[in-house]
Amino acid sequence: MSLSCSGLSVTYGARKALTNFNLAVAPGExxxxxxxxxxxxxxxxxxxxGLIRPDEGRADIDGAPIAVMSRRDIARRLAxxxxxxxxxxxxxxxxLVRQGRFAHVGLFRSYRPEDEAxxxxxxxxxxxxxxxxRGLNELSGGERQRAWISAALAQEAQTLLLDEPTSFLDIGYQIEVLDLVHRLSRDRGVSIVMAIHDLNQAMxxxxxxxxLNHGMLAFDGEPRDLAATGLIEEVxxxxxxxxxxxxxxxPHFDVELARWTSPPS
Ligand SMILES: Nc1ncnc2c1ncn2[C@@H]1O[C@H](COP(=O)(O)OP(=O)(O)OP(=O)(O)O)[C@@H](O)[C@H]1O
Ligand SMILES: [Mg+2]
Structure with a gap:
């Protein structure tokens, strides 16, 4: 497994945000x-x-615990x-994108041809x-999001964690980013975990x-098996x-929009 965690629990003050979360991601998945x-x-x-410390459980990358790794060690493996x-x-x-190479280059060393490439x-x-x-503050929301994706890509890590990478993108760039994700996994064996709201794109x-539902894992499996559970409607x-x-x-989820226009019962 390139990335895994077991029994992860996280609380913010008194609020439990994650309870006993387990995940195992294979190379290229x-x-x-x-x-x-x-x-x-x-x-x-x-x-x-490795950005927040769980109350319980552990996360590992390439079989080593993330909790004891330096930021630079983590950044070499994970973006x-x-x-x-x-x-x-x-x-x-x-x-911003050059900064994505910091784990490879270091603070005072110069960029090598492979870094520039x-x-x-x-x-x-x-x-x-x-x-x-262009300055980041001179960009549209979608352009800025692509700049951040670009910085993560420049890291050339074998594991990529993306939190809603397409949320501000027009449909063309959404498909482009999803296609890039697919190619990175297929051609370079990159493992990718991606939070995403578009269910059909996810499927x-x-x-x-x-x-996830209320911080707990409600399903872990293949898209086809999720479709058979009825969990989407429930959750x-x-x-x-x-x-x-x-x-x-x-399988494609065909949502009934009628619910949103009918008066509450
Ligand atoms: N820094 C924080 N301090 C306190 N509570 C937090 C903090 N960050 C998140 N939470 C709470 O923890 C829970 C989980 O939040 P989280 O951001 O992980 O949800 P999410 O699934 O990513 O949601 P979204 O789809 O809106 O991005 C929520 O109840 C949220 O209000
Ligand atoms: Mg979120």
């Missing part, structure tokens, strides 16, 4: 983390990235894209090659799905059904 707002997805990703990342206003796209690849993969000189791109409190659009396509 794409894992979607789904669940309602506040169900613990970001908390789980932050604990997996994390937070849900709401922040950087100094005056920073440019190019500077990784930066150029990261910018190109997110459609930002012409944006390197079609991932190998396995973890469903998200919606009506709908899974339909098979094409013989080999993943």
């Amino acid at each position: 794409v894992r979607a983390l789904i669940g309602p707002n506040g169900s613990g997805k970001s908390t789980a990703l932050q604990a997996l990235a 994390f894209l937070p849900q709401q990342p922040s950087a100094p206003d005056e920073m440019t796209v190019g500077q 990784a930066i150029a690849w990261a910018l190109e993969s997110t459609g930002l090659s012409d944006f390197a000189e 079609s791109i991932c190998d396995r799905i973890s469903l 998200f409190r919606v009506k709908g059904q899974f339909v098979q659009i094409a013989p080999h396509a993943p």
Whole structure:
């Protein structure tokens, strides 16, 4: 396993955000983390990235406990894209993406050709090659999100944790980012855990799905098996059904919008 955790529990003050969370991600696996707002997805990703210390349980990367690794050691193995990342206003796209290489380069050493190549690849993969000189505060929401994805890519880590990487993107860039995720896993064996709200995108791109509800794991398995459980309607409190659009396509959840326009009963 490239990334795993067992029995992870996290509390914020008196609020329990994650209870006994388990995950095992194989090399090259794409894992979607789904669940309602506040169900613990970001908390789980932050604990997996070693950014918050769990009350109980442990997280491991490449078989070693994350809790005892330095930030630089973690960054060589794992790149994390937070849900709401922040950087100094005056920073440019190019500077942000270069910073993604810090684990490889160090503070005072110069960038080698392979570092420059990784930066150029990261910018190109997110459609930002012409944006390197632009300030982050001069970008649209979607462009800024792509800049952060680019910084995570520049790290060239074998494990990628992405917290809602497509939330601000237009449909074209959503598909581009999902396609990039697919190619990274298939061609480079990168393991990816991605919190995502679009259920059908999650069903079609991932190998396995973890469903969180009130900080607890409600499902861990393949998309097809999730469709058979009835959990989506229960957990998200919606009506709908899974339909098979094409013989080999993943099941597609067809949500009934009527619920939202009818008066509360
Ligand atoms: N820093 C914090 N301090 C206190 N409570 C927090 C903090 N961060 C999150 N929480 C709470 O912990 C719970 C889980 O939050 P989390 O951000 O992990 O949810 P999420 O599944 O990522 O939701 P979303 O889909 O809205 O991003 C929520 O009840 C939230 O209010
Ligand atoms: Mg979140």
